[in-house]
Amino acid sequence: MIRQEVVRSKLEHFLKQKGADKTGIVFFRTKLQASRFANSQIHQHLQDEDQTIYFRVLIDGRLGVASTNSLDENNLKATFDKALHIARLRLETKEKKDIPLFKGLKNIPGCYDQKTAKMPALTRAKILQKIFKDADALQIKFSGNFYNGLTQVAVFSPEGKMNYQDYSFAGIKLIAAAQGSSGYASAINYNADMLNPHALSDIAVKKCLDGLKKVTLEPGKYDVILEPDAVAELLAWLNYIGFGAKTVFEESSFLYNKYARKITGENVNIYDYGKDKSTFILPFDFEGLPRDKAYLIKSGRAQKPLCDSYYAKLLKMKANGRANFPDDTDGPLGYNLVMEGGSGEKDKIIKSAKRAILITRFHYINGYLNTRRAVMTGMTRDGTFLIEDGRIKSAVKDMRFTESILEAFSRIKYISRERKIVADPLESLCAVCAPTLYIKGFNFIS
Amino acid sequence: MKRYLLRAGMDRIKAKGAQYAEIRWVRRRHENISLLNRNVENISDHIDEGYGIRALYNGAWGFACGSIFEEKEIEKTINLCLEIARASSSINKEKISLPEYPAVHATYASSYEINPFEVSLDTKLHYLFYTNDILLQEPKIKFAQSTLDFYHTQKLFLNSEGSEIEQSFIESGGYFEVTACQNREVQKRSYPISHHSQIRQAGYEYIREMNFPENAPRVRQEAIMLLSADNTPCGESTIILDGYQMALQVHESCGHPVELDRVLGSELSYAGGSFLGLEKCNKFRYGSKLVNITADASLNGAVGSFAYDDEGIKAQRIELVKHGIFCDYLSSRETAARLGKTSNGCVRADCWNHIPLIRMTNINLEPGKTPLEEIIADTKDGLLISTNKSWSIDDIRLNFQFGAEIAWQIKNGKIGKVYKNPVYYSNTPYFWNNCSAVADKNSWYVWGIPSCGKGEPVQSMHVGHGTSPARFEKINTGVKK
Numbered sequence: 001m002i003r004q005e006v007v008r009s010k011l012e013h014f015l016k017q018k019g020a021d022k023t024g025i026v027f028f029r030t031k032l033q034a035s036r037f038a039n040s041q042i043h044q045h046l047q048d049e050d051q052t053i054y055f056r057v058l059i060d061g062r063l064g065v066a067s068t069n070s071l072d073e074n075n076l077k078a079t080f081d082k083a084l085h086i087a088r089l090r091l092e093t094k095e096k097k098d099i100p101l102f103k104g105l106k107n108i109p110g111c112y113d114q115k116t117a118k119m120p121a122l123t124r125a126k127i128l129q130k131i132f133k134d135a136d137a138l139q140i141k142f143s144g145n146f147y148n149g150l151t152q153v154a155v156f157s158p159e160g161k162m163n164y165q166d167y168s169f170a171g172i173k174l175i176a177a178a179q180g181s182s183g184y185a186s187a188i189n190y191n192a193d194m195l196n197p198h199a200l201s202d203i204a205v206k207k208c209l210d211g212l213k214k215v216t217l218e219p220g221k222y223d224v225i226l227e228p229d230a231v232a233e234l235l236a237w238l239n240y241i242g243f244g245a246k247t248v249f250e251e252s253s254f255l256y257n258k259y260a261r262k263i264t265g266e267n268v269n270i271y272d273y274g275k276d277k278s279t280f281i282l283p284f285d286f287e288g289l290p291r292d293k294a295y296l297i298k299s300g301r302a303q304k305p306l307c308d309s310y311y312a313k314l315l316k317m318k319a320n321g322r323a324n325f326p327d328d329t330d331g332p333l334g335y336n337l338v339m340e341g342g343s344g345e346k347d348k349i350i351k352s353a354k355r356a357i358l359i360t361r362f363h364y365i366n367g368y369l370n371t372r373r374a375v376m377t378g379m380t381r382d383g384t385f386l387i388e389d390g391r392i393k394s395a396v397k398d399m400r401f402t403e404s405i406l407e408a409f410s411r412i413k414y415i416s417r418e419r420k421i422v423a424d425p426l427e428s429l430c431a432v433c434a435p436t437l438y439i440k441g442f443n444f445i446s
Numbered sequence: 447m448k449r450y451l452l453r454a455g456m457d458r459i460k461a462k463g464a465q466y467a468e469i470r471w472v473r474r475r476h477e478n479i480s481l482l483n484r485n486v487e488n489i490s491d492h493i494d495e496g497y498g499i500r501a502l503y504n505g506a507w508g509f510a511c512g513s514i515f516e517e518k519e520i521e522k523t524i525n526l527c528l529e530i531a532r533a534s535s536s537i538n539k540e541k542i543s544l545p546e547y548p549a550v551h552a553t554y555a556s557s558y559e560i561n562p563f564e565v566s567l568d569t570k571l572h573y574l575f576y577t578n579d580i581l582l583q584e585p586k587i588k589f590a591q592s593t594l595d596f597y598h599t600q601k602l603f604l605n606s607e608g609s610e611i612e613q614s615f616i617e618s619g620g621y622f623e624v625t626a627c628q629n630r631e632v633q634k635r636s637y638p639i640s641h642h643s644q645i646r647q648a649g650y651e652y653i654r655e656m657n658f659p660e661n662a663p664r665v666r667q668e669a670i671m672l673l674s675a676d677n678t679p680c681g682e683s684t685i686i687l688d689g690y691q692m693a694l695q696v697h698e699s700c701g702h703p704v705e706l707d708r709v710l711g712s713e714l715s716y717a718g719g720s721f722l723g724l725e726k727c728n729k730f731r732y733g734s735k736l737v738n739i740t741a742d743a744s745l746n747g748a749v750g751s752f753a754y755d756d757e758g759i760k761a762q763r764i765e766l767v768k769h770g771i772f773c774d775y776l777s778s779r780e781t782a783a784r785l786g787k788t789s790n791g792c793v794r795a796d797c798w799n800h801i802p803l804i805r806m807t808n809i810n811l812e813p814g815k816t817p818l819e820e821i822i823a824d825t826k827d828g829l830l831i832s833t834n835k836s837w838s839i840d841d842i843r844l845n846f847q848f849g850a851e852i853a854w855q856i857k858n859g860k861i862g863k864v865y866k867n868p869v870y871y872s873n874t875p876y877f878w879n880n881c882s883a884v885a886d887k888n889s890w891y892v893w894g895i896p897s898c899g900k901g902e903p904v905q906s907m908h909v910g911h912g913t914s915p916a917r918f919e920k921i922n923t924g925v926k927k
Binding site for chain 2: 032033034035036037038039040041042043044045046047048049050052062063064065066067068069070075079082083086089091093094095120121122124125126128129132143144145147173175177182250251252326327328329363364365366367368369370371372377378379381382398400402426427445446
């Protein structure tokens with residue numbers, strides 16, 4: 001962890017450098033360790049750290065961005081000068097950019113656990129050793145990843161305010177495999193003590209053993225029960241193709257021209273909120289503005305998109321604090337997505353099913369097929385079961401769905417009360433809090 | 447970077463008992479310029495520099511990295527790397543042993559004519575503004591986005607065998623896309639590829655060669671045509687895939703499943719495994735006799751090329767599929783040794799702080815002998831499908847579905863009407879065994895994809911694919927509701 005006083009002392013003076021109308025600075029750092037394993041052996045065991053310091057320099061509405069991973073004063077100065085050089089370019093652009101000012105926010109406490117951030121390789125290895133040993137007796141081999149680390153974010157406003165947040169994380173992904181069957185379980189938390197790896201290994205092993213004899217189902221429409229990992233993947237793609245202001249501006253989003261209109265069933269409520277601890281908090285965006293609670297779908301009706309100061313101007317709406325990294329071109333995105341829970345319980349939802357497919361998670365979803373309708377395709381993976389009369393009847397060979405997720409979300413019969421945080425800080429900043437869903441008539445094509 | 451510190455670090459890690467060790471320094475500069483309509487969306491310039499240390503200790507791996515080039519810091523990184531390796535070793539039942547390779551001393555720089563970092567931003571912006579002006583000339587075109595990307599990557603590789611290899615790569619690329627909108631219809635067309643820049647190991651001359659302004663009017667008109675086009679019909683069809691769609695097809699259904707680490711289970715926790723198990727090598731009929739696929743890390747100008755990989759192994763050309771028979775994998779020192787072979791040099795890391803993994807180099811569908819025009823003329827009833835829009839494949843690389851931006855009907859050997867939203871889906875061996883033609887070298891082109899994801903933490907690699915258009919019979923198209 002680089003202390004926030006150090007971050008401030010290294011960067012603050014650049015805000016007063018001559019030549020710029022305004023300067024903003026973003027500091028982003030991650031440090032982690034990961035134990036990747038396959039065939040119940042650790043095969044990739046690593047420490048990874050990097051940081052990026054972005055200078056955003058504004059001259060007459062023109063923005064220059066330059067970045068470096070070095071906190072060395074000479075490198076920082078060279079990077080600042082590069083941003084200045086870019087901002088000085090004379091361009092005939094219509095829209096002028098700005099670097100917004102912001103109110104200072106207090107660091108949210110309780111999100112950083114030093115023991116979790118610094119958990120050593122040997123501690124992870126010993127926990128895994130026990131899991132591997134227990135599974136050996138069942139001739140099951142484990143693959144997966146056990147990781148821990150920390151994230152630090154600081155954003156400086158042109159007038160010298162600094163918003164700062166840090167948090168620790170630890171996560172485990174387990175795939176139990178035997179004789180062509182596999183079962184998945186995962187957990188992630190701010191605190192490694194909350195992971196309960198042995199309980200997770202029991203879940204993965206049970207799914208693997210339940211999956212030993214698979215039947216083939218014909219393509220067609222089936223009721224499905226999606227576990228939170230599967231739901232989270234759908235929500236992450238909805239975010240990518242439609243929750244952000246850029247996709248609405250480009251008219252490709254399913255939210256485009258739909259404000260306050262019904263786009264899913266009334267039981268669907270999805271929001272993004274930077275302070276929601278059921279995700280990994282990011283209380284302000286990369287312009288320093290607060291990531292206030294913003295509904296994207298409320299009682300099935302489309303709401304306003306996630307927006308930064310630039311797209312707020314273009315769309316004539318108020319920025320809601322979703323500026324992405326300064327050099328990003330995907331536009332504003334949600335990093336703290338929450339689907340509200342319902343009144344169901346997962347076990348009761350399964351018991352209620354006359355005939356349905358229980359899906360643990362999806363693989364390789366792609367949502368670019370038709371973004372206005374949110375048509376996506378993807379495969380089931382690591383635990384797909386046919387439920388008949390409320391019980392698992394057999395495992396099912398993996399299947400491909402192609403389906404409009406908005407239309408599928410109009411056919412949700414049950415939403416579970418209990419929800420799970422699904423995130424992969426080794427891939428993306430985005431965290432999703434998702435329930436279990438029962439959806440009628442989900443379309444499988446092969 | 448202080449080379450003497452890294453050399454001293456190598457001496458220390460050997461003295462501390464590492465069986466094998468590498469230190470890899472990387473400095474990468476990336477410039478991105480992006481316009482959306484008549485506005486600058488992004489101009490950014492990023493530099494990232496640091497070193498990674500990988501060591502084999504008591505038969506197990508450790509990796510640690512740092513970005514501060516001071517003796518004390520490097521010592522800390524070495525100690526952490528060995529601590530991690532000891533932890534692996536404490537629970538692993540199987541010990542890894544690596545065969546020795548001869549030490550290499552080499553320097554290499556990729557070729558280019560015009561250093562893109564010496565071309566002014568004004569010149570680059572003018573090129574993009576001019577492109578967007580052409581694209582936005584029709585009112586139905588609501589959005590035009592154009593982008594240029596330039597990379598300069600410098601690497602120094604040291605290992606405990608005494609190798610010291612210095613390499614430098616300049617890459618240039620770009621793309622543009624237009625969005626046509628009318629009522630509830632939104633359609634995109636891109637050039638030369640979609641979603642991201644087409645890149646080459648080349649200088650600014652490649653940006654000129656791609657010639658955005660010359661291609662912009664055609665792409666713009668095709669986007670407008672799609673607004674009133676019918677959906678691609680559902681059913682079984684003969685399809686001809688254009689070069690870029692073939693690149694994605696090769697990438698997902700051949701490039702990934704031949705990665706030997708994936709075959710051995712290393713990627714199960716993220717991107718999955720492979721249907722090409724060890725028992726299939728030299729026996730399995732992967733495709734028809736027309737299908738010849740190679741991995742060529744020595745292909746001039748392609749982004750998967752290098753002189754030596756990130757384990758210090760010389761670049762090679764490998765036959766992966768020969769006359770339809772699957773015959774080799776992409777390998778590393780460790781995985782090749784498990785098969786009793788030597789590495790064929792396919793290991794790379796995307797930056798200093800990530801471990802080296804088996805990665806595609808340039809995975810190429812070798813050209814056939816028939817001109818594309820003859821293949822089309824020889825097709826009675828089918829579809830010509832162009833420019834990837836969506837991609838999805840299962841976790842063992844068998845069941846796939848691709849979407850594309852545009853399709854044209856082929857009737858009695860002639861190109862006909864345009865269809866929108868083309869989708870096709872199939873199973874990898876069925877698909878490649880139904881390959882009935884591969885176009886000749888006149889339509890063979892080297893594509894460069896900057897975003898191949900693999901590993902945890904995820905690494906985004908630049909990989910190349912040389913392909914020509916190819917024809918496949920009896921393939922499912924469209925999606926039944």
